Amino acid sequence: MAIPELFWLLLPVAAVAGWFAAKRSDSRGPAAFWDYTSNFHQGLNVLLSEQQDKAPELFDEPSGTSRDTADTHIALGNLYRRRGDMDRAVLLHQSVIDKQELPEEVRATARFELARDYDSAGLLDRSEQVFRELLRSPFRREDAYASLLQLHEREHDWEQAIVVAIEFSRSTGENLRSRIAHYYCERAVLAGKESRVGDARAFLEKAREHDPDSARALMMQASAALGEGDHDQSLLLYEQVESLRPELMPEIIDAWFAALQSAGDPQRLLAFIKRIHGQRNAYSVIRSTRAVIADLHGSEAADRFFKEQILKRPSLKGLRDWAHDQVVLSRPGERDKVQVICDLLDQVVEDKPAYRCRSCGFQGNVMHWRCPGCGHWDSVSTIIGVEGE
Ligand SMILES: [Zn+2]
Incomplete structure (x- = not known):
């Protein structure tokens, strides 16, 4: 890291810290302010000149124990973490925690940031341990719970995530029913992969106990x-x-049709198709229903249904399918031109994502219950409209 670059980066922190110090030091007079800033710059110098071993001594000085200094150390530590310098980040945050005379609220914030340092450094066990220590403090408890949940989610430790989420909601009243249901679903997925059918069934029941509408x-x-x-x-x-x-x-449309066809009740299947017929549908629903109608009543009836439906709810995918139909129907001289249109539409459709996260805008072509971009649950949904479904 280039020192001059970091210096310019730290200037706003110094300015803000100085302003806060001045505000809080009004009663102590200007001398206290200058004492403070002089100590701050001294600390900054030591840190910038790579003399890390000297830094702890600075925090032993009397002016190093003020709340302003602690806030500045926490902010500086965060800055170092963002720059990837974990040793200094940990040193600064730990120095605040070690000062017993500082208010518990400030030390709790330093503890929270220390846990984040360990998390960023990939020391997840230590990070978890520090977050857990914070759960005993009246300060930053909710943040600690939320971070612990994120940590277990990233590790795919769904069992621990369930324990923490239940404790979190009991302790703070946070509504985590739907999230806990997802954790149980994740456990059911794993059990299913390992052919533990009974366990998978039990986990799904647990999911619905927590969130009947999951x-x-x-x-x-x-x-x-x-x-x-x-x-x-x-x-x-x-x-x-x-x-x-x-x-x-x-x-669910394909599985729904599979269930109807396996049930061996033609009337029920026809009633379902009639219901689909009477409403505006997503492109995938139209495509699947068209295939079932073609099996049942032939391609003419299926094409009629398809045409009616894409007029009700136009989409690029529907237009692409319609264009493909026209290749076969077109006269030999025009076929090549229609094929060009088909190829273009194929390309356009292929480039369009099918899902988007409402929270962070992440886009993709695979359905995710938890957004890979921002980690929110149930925020990724099908893109509806001309360019999507
Ligand atoms: Zn997202």
């Missing part, structure tokens, strides 16, 4: 019921998903 748990239960041949149960669960989260229809 669309994810309902979808997983519906899929499991379908696998076990319990079509009625599967259909019932898909209906619940649709009424709770209609935007998830593109995710």
